[in-house]
Amino acid sequence: MEKRENNIKSRREFFRKAGRITLAVPLLSIPALLAKKAYSEVYVWQIDPYKCTACGLCKTSCVLTPSAVKCTNAYEMCGYCDFCPGFLRQGARAYDTGAENQLCPVGAIKRKFVEEPYFEYTIDEELCDACGKCVQACSDFGNGSLHLQIMHGLCVNCNQCRIARVCPSDAIKRVPADVPYMSKDLNKSITRKGAAQTKKTES
């Protein structure tokens, strides 16, 4: 009979050790399984403007109040119309820029004269609450240049975006953080490198 040093003090300790090994195996196999798929790139949520129906759920469903979604204008698509369907309400009594004639409930669309007969429309993001009324009107009666985008300065990048869960047209998807915007403006590819400055060039 050989004399064996008994390291294992009790049965319980043995089971503990055995369990530790059996649990470590699947735990370490998970990264092995996912190694190919894991990416170090960060993905963020964004609205595909061509799928978006501007239903207004972005306003109410975002975890932030006001929503991280804002309206933007694709300037190179915009018609610079004098009578902008996104700016003026349908059937407005008078043809002027009074608050009662504006479509935007919070007055976030700013109108500026450029030259005869063109007007520039910009969005005040501080005011915009992503109700989507102007977006709907612009795509129904105008050029469709107004569209909703998730603003990444505000978005907290939830694991499961609450708007994406309720979005009726599945327009919200994950995009690489380097190209975080899906602008309707075809001439502009907006990447992190060309990070936008908020400076506006005067006419």
Place this chain on the structure above:
Amino acid sequence: MLHKQKRLKVKYLNSKGKMIKKYSRYLPYFLIAVMLIWHSVLYAQQMRYPRPEFETQYTYPEYQYNYQRAPYWEYLDVAVLIAALSITSWLVIKKRSRQGIMWVSVFSLAYFGFYRQGCICAVGSIQNVSLALFNSDYSIPLSALLFFLIPLIFALFSGRVFCAGVCPLGAIQELTGFKKVKVNPKLEAVLGAIPYVYLGLAVLYSAVGSQFIICRYDPFVGIFRLGGPYTIIIFGALLLITGIYINRPYCRYLCPYGVLQGFFSRFSWKHLTITPAECRNCRLCEPSCPYGVILPSDNLKNTEVTEIGRKMKLIYGALILMMGLSLAYFFYNTAPLLARMDKRVSLAREIRLEKEKGIKAVSEAAQAFNESARTEEELFEEEVAVINRFRAGAPWVGLFLGLSLGIRFYRRIIRHPRTEYEPDRGRCVSCGKCFEYCPVKIKTE
């Protein structure tokens, strides 16, 4: 006269026939032109007005786009996680300092909770992992994978130190648990089964690619973000108010990650001990634990330890297996019911009701569907595919639930005699409240 007319008619017909013949070769060109023009009409449905040609020196305004923080910040989070876990392990096992653990809790609540706004968290990362394991088209963010793995690896080394002070959800409850009311052990056992169900369902819903229910019903994320849907904030507030008396209610009765932590902590290499040296069976620590996880020693009380024979063990084993199989069968049959919570399935049901019974589909999703170009057949096909995925996954959830709950029940029946007071490794969150109750002190250099 008649003859003349006939000739004229023939002549006329002839000329008409020639006309058709003459122009018929242009027909394909004409059709193509119509097609192209009509295509441009479709395209121009949005570009109704031409782009203005400015005469003044007008330039387009710059976009006001702004960006997420740079990706390397994610790795700072992982580094902070590892550091916090290491410090907590040291505090729990070596230093035995309840106060230190509290300070780590304060830091975690501030950093992972209020600064990182409760995202990313290890609890939610279960879903990213299960979605990535069962869906080939989803690639998991590396930080989510690390947030899932690292706390479990630490649990294998030093118990549930993640729960003790690093998890922001645990920390907010730890810091607001002032009183301690002990819960009846039987009630505790029943309520303690809920996390298993929650874990099973969370894995199922994320594995079929439906939704992330843990994130959806995360009670404290609204508090961390200082805003959100009021229902969730009220739920979080109720949990905190309950938590003043019944400490850590979310961790004990809901948290799905706690179940995994428990599995790994049960087999941990080192673990928190109530006494720093040898237990004197003085019973002073008995009332210290607010979670009732201190397992009493059998040295003093001559509690009858029920011996279970080999035959009974076999019977129990068979019962547990049967429970697993029957729950698997039950879940297989309830899969279509579970699938109703899926967005695609509920839309398909709504559309079908409208089609068959004339109940108008009014939801936003139905309106968007009617506006879209998708056909009903496509939708119904997708519905069947989703239900099939649920059917494939649900029995495994049932089996898991049956086996784990059966083993839980079995563990309540059998009892190994103990010579010391020791924490139940699966349920102890290593909060360190029992440290100061132990009169045994060791000299510290």
